[in-house]
Amino acid sequence: MRGGEAIIESLKNMGVKTIFGYPGGQTIPFYDMLYDADMDHILVRHEQAAAHAADGYARASGRVGVCLATSGPGATNLVTGIGTAYMDSSPIVAITGQVPTHLIGNDAFQEADIIGITMPITKHSYQPKDPDLIPSMIKSSFEIASTGRPGPVLIDVPKEVQEGELTEFRDDLIQTPGYNPTVKGNIKQIKKAFDLIKESKRPMILAGAGVIIANACCELKKLAETINAPVMTSLLGKGAFDETDDLALGMLGMHGRKVSNDYINESDLLIAIGIRFSDRTTGRLDSFAPDTKIIHIDIDPAEIGKNVDVDLPIVGDARNILESLNKVLDGYAPSNDVNDWTNMIKVKKQELLPRVSYDDVPLKPQTVIKEIAEALTPEAILTTDVGQNQMWAAHFFDTQKPRKFISSGGLGTMGFGFPAAIGAKVACPEDPVVSINGDGGFLMVCQELATVREYDLPVIAVVLENRTLGMVYQWQSLLYNNRHSQTLLGNSPDFVKLAESFGVNAVRITEPGETKEALSSAIKDNEPILLNVVIDSEEALPMLPPGAGINEMIGEYKLEKDVI
Amino acid sequence: MDSDYHVISTLVEDKPGVLQKVAGMFNRRGFNIDSITVGSSEVEGQSRMVISVHADKKGLEQVTKQLNKLVDVIKIKDITKTAVKRELCLVKVNIPNAKARAEIMQYSNIFRAHILDVTEQTLMIELTGDKKKINAFISLVESYGIKRIARTGLTAMSRGV
Ligand SMILES: Cc1ncc(C[n+]2csc(CCOP(=O)(O)OP(=O)(O)O)c2C)c(N)n1
Ligand SMILES: [Mg+2]
Numbered sequence: 097m098r099g100g101e102a103i104i105e106s107l108k109n110m111g112v113k114t115i116f117g118y119p120g121g122q123t124i125p126f127y128d129m130l131y132d133a134d135m136d137h138i139l140v141r142h143e144q145a146a147a148h149a150a151d152g153y154a155r156a157s158g159r160v161g162v163c164l165a166t167s168g169p170g171a172t173n174l175v176t177g178i179g180t181a182y183m184d185s186s187p188i189v190a191i192t193g194q195v196p197t198h199l200i201g202n203d204a205f206q207e208a209d210i211i212g213i214t215m216p217i218t219k220h221s222y223q224p225k226d227p228d229l230i231p232s233m234i235k236s237s238f239e240i241a242s243t244g245r246p247g248p249v250l251i252d253v254p255k256e257v258q259e260g261e262l263t264e265f266r267d268d269l270i271q272t273p274g275y276n277p278t279v280k281g282n283i284k285q286i287k288k289a290f291d292l293i294k295e296s297k298r299p300m301i302l303a304g305a306g307v308i309i310a311n312a313c314c315e316l317k318k319l320a321e322t323i324n325a326p327v328m329t330s331l332l333g334k335g336a337f338d339e340t341d342d343l344a345l346g347m348l349g350m351h352g353r354k355v356s357n358d359y360i361n362e363s364d365l366l367i368a369i370g371i372r373f374s375d376r377t378t379g380r381l382d383s384f385a386p387d388t389k390i391i392h393i394d395i396d397p398a399e400i401g402k403n404v405d406v407d408l409p410i411v412g413d414a415r416n417i418l419e420s421l422n423k424v425l426d427g428y429a430p431s432n433d434v435n436d437w438t439n440m441i442k443v444k445k446q447e448l449l450p451r452v453s454y455d456d457v458p459l460k461p462q463t464v465i466k467e468i469a470e471a472l473t474p475e476a477i478l479t480t481d482v483g484q485n486q487m488w489a490a491h492f493f494d495t496q497k498p499r500k501f502i503s504s505g506g507l508g509t510m511g512f513g514f515p516a517a518i519g520a521k522v523a524c525p526e527d528p529v530v531s532i533n534g535d536g537g538f539l540m541v542c543q544e545l546a547t548v549r550e551y552d553l554p555v556i557a558v559v560l561e562n563r564t565l566g567m568v569y570q571w572q573s574l575l576y577n578n579r580h581s582q583t584l585l586g587n588s589p590d591f592v593k594l595a596e597s598f599g600v601n602a603v604r605i606t607e608p609g610e611t612k613e614a615l616s617s618a619i620k621d622n623e624p625i626l627l628n629v630v631i632d633s634e635e636a637l638p639m640l641p642p643g644a645g646i647n648e649m650i651g652e653y654k655l656e657k658d659v660i
Numbered sequence: 661m662d663s664d665y666h667v668i669s670t671l672v673e674d675k676p677g678v679l680q681k682v683a684g685m686f687n688r689r690g691f692n693i694d695s696i697t698v699g700s701s702e703v704e705g706q707s708r709m710v711i712s713v714h715a716d717k718k719g720l721e722q723v724t725k726q727l728n729k730l731v732d733v734i735k736i737k738d739i740t741k742t743a744v745k746r747e748l749c750l751v752k753v754n755i756p757n758a759k760a761r762a763e764i765m766q767y768s769n770i771f772r773a774h775i776l777d778v779t780e781q782t783l784m785i786e787l788t789g790d791k792k793k794i795n796a797f798i799s800l801v802e803s804y805g806i807k808r809i810a811r812t813g814l815t816a817m818s819r820g821v
Contacts, residue, residue: 398725
């Protein structure tokens, strides 16, 4: 068996059925061996899309996503995708070709030190110098990528190692004595959490992506119900808790729901789970829950106390810890004070529901999201791009299940949403997959229309056309005196014609009701399609300006109850 | 010594790129490494890295945790309080006249330094000690004119068993 075949065999052993990639000079040996192999390969049209697709695959399924690129420019094209996965703790394995070992260091054609380049944005990396090491390195990569706090791992395979014969196929040649993620929470700490819960009169829960990654959503629901605490999430925590539940308040943060942002500081206990307190979630730190006791549950010890000082840290896997905590809480009933608080919050939540009903033309983005929500079942997967489109979706779409809302949080990568949807569709072929994009970001990855056509992947791409780089435009409107420097996109392209040139159907939508109708029939047709939705470019999201506290939102927060 | 100065001893895998990873992490997280020394340890395939760094309590905690997250880092210990700290320094000093030569050799004696190389115009001196001792010696001989200094940076080991 040769190195390239060992890569394929090892991937199969890891349960991989599909990889996303793009060939080149230094991966020709691998691709030659792939030719006869029993392994699906999706040929994306830009390597960045391969990394995002692997990432989308991982987030939708919880399994490791795999992407592949050639050396040099192929590898550097993966960088944004690897960085995106790193910031959002998504388990991907990126395999790159490398120039033959004897040429490394010579500035050989298409040589790039991709391990060095990606060092700060990978959890680990390997470069096999011997084909015998390939099975062990791949196994170890999957282990490291998917356990503890997940993240990307890179394997850089020199050309001659792909071609070299293995003496023996063994996958136990690599030990990682320095890698021991903590899983079980300290029971003493868990009992202390119980004490804090008992003392609390106004508890709240803040859930992050860690809850979803740990598959701890049932345990979270049980905890919230047992202690009768309202639940907020971060952007990436959407889906950790059913947002249609009475106890759900929605997203907290820079573009969070008003009820979450307004009331978090009134809580006396915040149970934060699987979350890293990003500045986009907390606003200015000294006015984030200043009088609130904080319990922080996270698998990454480095997140404890990094941004927010906490009263009680519990390090470990969210599911494991919540299971233990729920056990300790067995028989616990919340006090009248707690019930009064939570009832009050529920009333406020209803009062502060954001307005989504409009019949304006040009369409209000809120209404478009509302119609999308109406057309989808809870099983549908929504991916977003970055910008206003992302925040409209995050703010107005109630996500009901984990792994159904997929978005680039930490890195905020424009061009993520559409290729991530491709990955999600490959991971979950039964579920409708809709990606919500801005007209700016979609153009960064529109070549992937060829991919969805070629592989008949019925991904629905919604392009919210506001002819602006809306999010930046909004900042300029609100904070830079309406000086819209370089944020007007002009009239090109015609997105319908663009899609059609790839053989993908497209519909232009301008009126209320059309989005829902088009989406419903698209789901029935089960074909790739682009919905070009023309929206009001002046609509802005309420936001925390930089440096503002969590309850200092600017911009008018329009309420559904004010609709007459 | 100022309380923000820390000496961290780490056991790491002896692999290419580990030094880059550790140094890169410090840099990326905004910490200045005072010095970093690496060499083989008592375990085959593992090296010991001694890092001295300025950081407040919170910073030190963060740096330690981030170090721990590196897969190639096996063990970490803050040995600031318990450690014997040593650095090796080579200094080449000018000799303006015979009197200077005698004086420098005398200082070297007092500091238990060794003369490694002698020419008409220069002396090369090897000195080990903690930072303070080395700094003291350097400032003593500075007036003769220092041609070159090479320091290894701190290595350290905890006292006791
Ligand atoms: C790759 C990349 N470049 C630049 C940015 C900065 N940025 C954030 S949002 C945004 C505007 C996005 O415009 P569009 O895709 O049209 O979405 P909209 O905000 O209009 O919904 C920009 C330029 C980014 N996040 N990512
Ligand atoms: Mg736009």
